[in-house]
Amino acid sequence: MTITHPELVAALVKPGATIAAEMTAAEADLWHGATGVAGETTEILEAVLAAELSDELLDMDNMLEELGDVEFYVEQVRQNLGINRADTLCLSDDAGATNLFDDAATLAVIGGHLLDLAKKVAIYKKPADLGAFTGTLARLEVAMGRMRKHTGYTRDESLTGNIAKLSVRYASLSYSNEAAQVRADKA
Numbered sequence: 001m002t003i004t005h006p007e008l009v010a011a012l013v014k015p016g017a018t019i020a021a022e023m024t025a026a027e028a029d030l031w032h033g034a035t036g037v038a039g040e041t042t043e044i045l046e047a048v049l050a051a052e053l054s055d056e057l058l059d060m061d062n063m064l065e066e067l068g069d070v071e072f073y074v075e076q077v078r079q080n081l082g083i084n085r086a087d088t089l090c091l092s093d094d095a096g097a098t099n100l101f102d103d104a105a106t107l108a109v110i111g112g113h114l115l116d117l118a119k120k121v122a123i124y125k126k127p128a129d130l131g132a133f134t135g136t137l138a139r140l141e142v143a144m145g146r147m148r149k150h151t152g153y154t155r156d157e158s159l160t161g162n163i164a165k166l167s168v169r170y171a172s173l174s175y176s177n178e179a180a181q182v183r184a185d186k187a
Contacts, residue, residue: 019123027122030080034118036073037140040066041111044147048104058100063151067144068162070111071155074140077114081133088137093145100150107143110136 003011023031044066051058078085114136120126148155167173168185 014123022125023122026080030077030128031118031122033073033076033080034115037070037077038108038111038115040069040073041108044070045104045108048100052101058151060151060153063147064153064158064161065165067147067151067153067158068165070107070140070144071158072162072166074137074144077118077133078137081128081130083130083134083137085141087134088141091138091142093142098146103143103146103150107140107147110140110143114140 044063047059047062047066050056075085077083078088114133117129117132117136121128144155148158165185169183170176170179171184
């Protein structure tokens, strides 16, 4: 039998309606958090790449914001899985930071790994492998530490910046699609 790739995809892709019907709220939350981590770590890599390609200085205000956004979504994933941050601080960083681009790329790759783990839970219905999630979050902590070394920001500074930004965006401290789209903090 000969089949084209588009035909293969049409035959094998899990239908969105099936995904929506089978997905639990907890699975959707996990997938949302992991998607957030993957997206924000990619934004860090994009900012680093843009600065390197243009020979301009890295936008440090943007880096602080993106580091805070990663922390937000990492915390969402930890809360969803019942993983304490202390459990993800088990790896040392003996190698230290290499260079900014390599460390940003590593961070984005780890963000992708986290998303893949969440996909297996939310889409394939595989039980959450807490060891794999904890290990991935531990590697993410190391990569975030390296990015903080490059930027000179502390974790507390990125958390404080994230709190300040999101307290403006969601003045009622309650999520709404409208507030997410309007982004009052960007006005």
